[in-house]
Amino acid sequence: MEWLKDSIMMQRGVGAKREPVVHHLTEELQKVFHYTIGPYSQPVLHVKPGDRIIVDTRDAFEGAIKSESDSPTALLKMPFLNPQNGPIMIEGAEKGDVVAVYIESMMPRGEDPHGICCMIPEFGALTGTNYTAMLNDPLPEKVRRVKIDTEYVYWSKRTTLDYKPHIGTLSLSPEIDSINSLTPDNHGGNMDLPDMGPGSITYLPVRSEGARLFIGDAHACQGDGEVCGVAVEYKSVTTIRVDLIKSWAIDWPRLENENCIMGIGSARPLEDATRIAYKELILWMAKDYGFDKWDAYMLLSQCGKVRLGNFVDPKYTVGAAIAKSYLAAEGNAELTTAVAS
Amino acid sequence: MEWLKDSIMMQRGVGAKREPVVHHLTEELQKVFHYTIGPYSQPVLHVKPGDRIIVDTRDAFEGAIKSESDSPTALLKMPFLNPQNGPIMIEGAEKGDVVAVYIESMMPRGEDPHGICCMIPEFGALTGTNYTAMLNDPLPEKVRRVKIDTEYVYWSKRTTLDYKPHIGTLSLSPEIDSINSLTPDNHGGNMDLPDMGPGSITYLPVRSEGARLFIGDAHACQGDGEVCGVAVEYKSVTTIRVDLIKSWAIDWPRLENENCIMGIGSARPLEDATRIAYKELILWMAKDYGFDKWDAYMLLSQCGKVRLGNFVDPKYTVGAAIAKSYLAAEGNAELTTAVAS
Amino acid sequence: MEWLKDSIMMQRGVGAKREPVVHHLTEELQKVFHYTIGPYSQPVLHVKPGDRIIVDTRDAFEGAIKSESDSPTALLKMPFLNPQNGPIMIEGAEKGDVVAVYIESMMPRGEDPHGICCMIPEFGALTGTNYTAMLNDPLPEKVRRVKIDTEYVYWSKRTTLDYKPHIGTLSLSPEIDSINSLTPDNHGGNMDLPDMGPGSITYLPVRSEGARLFIGDAHACQGDGEVCGVAVEYKSVTTIRVDLIKSWAIDWPRLENENCIMGIGSARPLEDATRIAYKELILWMAKDYGFDKWDAYMLLSQCGKVRLGNFVDPKYTVGAAIAKSYLAAEGNAELTTAVAS
Amino acid sequence: MEWLKDSIMMQRGVGAKREPVVHHLTEELQKVFHYTIGPYSQPVLHVKPGDRIIVDTRDAFEGAIKSESDSPTALLKMPFLNPQNGPIMIEGAEKGDVVAVYIESMMPRGEDPHGICCMIPEFGALTGTNYTAMLNDPLPEKVRRVKIDTEYVYWSKRTTLDYKPHIGTLSLSPEIDSINSLTPDNHGGNMDLPDMGPGSITYLPVRSEGARLFIGDAHACQGDGEVCGVAVEYKSVTTIRVDLIKSWAIDWPRLENENCIMGIGSARPLEDATRIAYKELILWMAKDYGFDKWDAYMLLSQCGKVRLGNFVDPKYTVGAAIAKSYLAAEGNAELTTAVAS
Structure with a gap:
């Protein structure tokens, strides 16, 4: 990661020169996961710019789907999807600054790691949905549960995919809104961008004191567009380094x-x-x-x-x-x- | 091009085994270039499946823009843009078949080759247009004229781009419509797809007797989305091999x-x-x-x-x-x- | 129609003061109906500004659907839908002018007048279509055949609708395109605008010598948006008065x-x-x-x-x-x- | 209002037969106006189904724009726009119910009543905005301040408009989101629907205990689409009657x-x-x-x-x-x- 020292984060971050303190945001510490990104939730961690945080994320279905015979409709309770860790408070962050999130690594968490993909009725790009309202019958429900390791996603006997992890949802709090974790916008949110994996730095505009960082929704891999609506969702250990860039006014991530x-x-x-x-x-x-x-x-x-x-x-x-x-x-x-x- | 023999074109094309006859569609032979893709124009060439055609294309502005001080508004006369070679008739092609177009090579044509990019008022992705109607003043007109060769596009002292040619507009005639060459649809048309360069095969659904192939709009390079509305437009020698696949009913290219x-x-x-x-x-x-x-x-x-x-x-x-x-x-x-x- | 004398048509039309000559565009005179609007079809009538034309239109399905047990899929052959009368040439019309079409009246044509509505698979606003591509199963086919007269549309025992006729498709030829009669654009086309009935004047930009007026697609009534994709389609006697306004450069109808x-x-x-x-x-x-x-x-x-x-x-x-x-x-x-x- | 007794509200509302208690939600009682619609704000009023509430609303700019020489850009601080009264708690309302809001009357509030319209840079339908991002220069700022009374809106010497008031923003709280008051969605919100005036009943799906009703954004009149982005915004006395319909599961207003x-x-x-x-x-x-x-x-x-x-x-x-x-x-x-x- 030779390039990193020339990155904007390392050139302009107020914590770039600090020796990182390492924090571990475990399930126990997180305790309550969040389904909205906003100014109202209780901070779970206070860090300094330059710190490293090891985050234990849950999968987007919070483990509810366990086998290929499970019914997403029966098990998933909208809008309680896509649980987020956080908010993590970054010392010194104020409206008008930027928080940099460098993803160092993403690993499957737990024994016998698996990922879940599924087809959820009235969700996905090639079906009528609650916004693109149609009168057609919904598509069938389907669940795929696939073994993963740090090299591959074992999709089927026929197809093995590379393990190319990224974080689906990464956000700072909006100034006044509290937005469900399914929606992306200029605060970050559920962007589902395959580039947002290990080796990337995301810059997010700060809109409130302490920035209030949320993170979750690890994907073992995902195609462009996430066409059926679901990636290979898994619970991860995601290690990030956060920093703070003062007075960099940007409107979007x-x-x-x-x-x-x-x-x-x-x-x-x-x-x-x-x-x-x-x-x-x-x-x-x-x-x-x-x-x-x-x-x-x-x-x-x-x-x-x-x-x-x-x-x-x-x-x-x-x-x-x-x-x-x-x-x-x-x-x-x-x-x-x-x-x- | 080892893979080519396993391609669908070479596996299923009725002319795959033939020794190609080579045709040269010169400016003289073309004589009249076309601004619509449809069933009404006079064929300029009749070929057999498996034949090779060397096509002398004009640039999208038909050479009207010659220097950086030229005014696109003054020189371009809508809808007479994006001149197309063709129609080329493919023997045996009928509705329900597919024509395969393998691009063998694309070379700049003429001496001292240059490409043109420009900003045309009310055209492009980041401005109001005739369809996305706005009341804002238009963006300024700009012309860039850049030297190209078969390796590079010399964009500026600062930036040199790779020469990555592709054909912007490739079409078979619709069944009854005659569509301006600026518009893509299920007949092909102005797709501006960077993948449609040398080494690619495009499959187009045949909708009329003889297929009526049109081709034009060579780009020396182009970014995803062609955001300002114009690529590096140049006149080319584009060499293609065409073939015919019978009874392959597809709806889109x-x-x-x-x-x-x-x-x-x-x-x-x-x-x-x-x-x-x-x-x-x-x-x-x-x-x-x-x-x-x-x-x-x-x-x-x-x-x-x-x-x-x-x-x-x-x-x-x-x-x-x-x-x-x-x-x-x-x-x-x-x-x-x-x-x- | 007191207001008419103050209309733009009557104030500026070059034929406003003329005694109208009356033309009757019968099925026999029309002979060949058109499925594209463009510069290539043979004129069926030459009129002067100010003339009246009685047009015998066919219904959008050209009479193919005769009963409620008919299958639209079996009977309709895309793109041969929405047959148009015309082109009617207007004397003196040139690019940069406007043709005014005043609809005087619309009457059902033939004995025992009926209208047809139907649900066509993958057509309509609340279903996946060829452009809004979905994987859902299509909606069922349905046909409604309803009696109409000049006062009412007898939709069902339960519901009687007012007869509020309008012309669905009204166009002048584009300059170079020949556009299927299902598509509206800046040439007019398949606008399906309920306001375009008796008592309305439509102004259309002239883009070619003689203007080349096309008309068809009578609706006995239609809701805003034509949500299922089909109005109450019927064959009509539509009487229009056309006039010519010189040098009125407009971009859209x-x-x-x-x-x-x-x-x-x-x-x-x-x-x-x-x-x-x-x-x-x-x-x-x-x-x-x-x-x-x-x-x-x-x-x-x-x-x-x-x-x-x-x-x-x-x-x-x-x-x-x-x-x-x-x-x-x-x-x-x-x-x-x-x-x- | 003879029809009202047959309305769904009066037929199914649990408070339809009650003698309404009248509440007055004054500025003093409201004290803090809200810029988000959600579950976090402090209730200002508890009412029973069937009650009448007189609401003193502020204008969408909270009175900040006072004259035609004011600058919206200088005076408006996003996202602190469109202040809302509420939340009003409706006794007995639970998820799965519907709250009915019947608007009895809307009157200008205060002496010498005026309304404000303005053009705000990068806001409105015919300009690039923060979502429809363009590179064009923004449109100019403009402010119109117009006298209103209960009959007319005195737009200009030339044009007098009818006073046709409606409420721009009417909402129940989402289940977990807290949404800025500029955005409409399935909770209601900033719908700007001219039909939502005196004599209308709006049915809103209840998503949380007590429903949490918000109301604001009175318009003295508004065209379809609110094309420049702003109606005739004024401070009002809006009188509503609320009722509760149990077990009517609807997804949208x-x-x-x-x-x-x-x-x-x-x-x-x-x-x-x-x-x-x-x-x-x-x-x-x-x-x-x-x-x-x-x-x-x-x-x-x-x-x-x-x-x-x-x-x-x-x-x-x-x-x-x-x-x-x-x-x-x-x-x-x-x-x-x-x-x-």
């Missing part, structure tokens, strides 16, 4: 990894999510990397990369990215780390 | 390359384009690769890949793909070529 | 009746259709009625009226209207007829 | 007035809001009025009425209605009041 920077938008219809993601990326390139705004717009028309997070949640999520190699200043193939300093 | 198969949808809003792409891919996996429909749906939720073609045209285009490695039959890491036979 | 003026937009998603309709209305108020653009915008926020035409066609149609009483000049409760002169 | 019943949906894109509204209406007709579901679907395709509430809020709102005259049972022109009993 952003992401950085070794290879790219990414703007993230969540909205319906899907073109609006994509518009937000690209606009944020253009503004970022103009403000921090010295691009003329119109040049950035035309350049991204040639080399922008789009990731569809989900198009199944109450809002859809899209990331728009540019390779770091294209951010280098004139005549210089390396990333100009100065830009973010 | 499909694509195959060395690594994946892809369903393609074009619609607004963008989620509908994505829905079409994924549904077509699921139906394809179920029909030709032996997947249970619901298993395919859940599997793609874990490993599907989405490419945003454009979200600037009158309809938006999305490709949904699965790696060929995941299509292998049970206990067999190789692609089962039988599936497509 | 507009409508006038005794009480209001209306902008009309067709697009997906539905908000874009609504945006177009309102923007066109604002531009109209600013150009022809002396409103400041921003005042018109804020005023319509208080008194604008929206009509949903359809949200089932390939594009959706919305009308945005303002009462004529609000168009009166300062201190004057009457409509200032000067505005349109 | 519904409305009844003398002439029609209406389903209400809020979502993006706008077609989804319309789908919800129509589906809810169909389910209502099937469950409570004896219609076959498919017959209701086809019938609404002939006589459904659509009202666009807003297409400017974070979600858009649509009402779909059917005239009560069409609900009458077979051979009976009167409404069968039995249906709702």
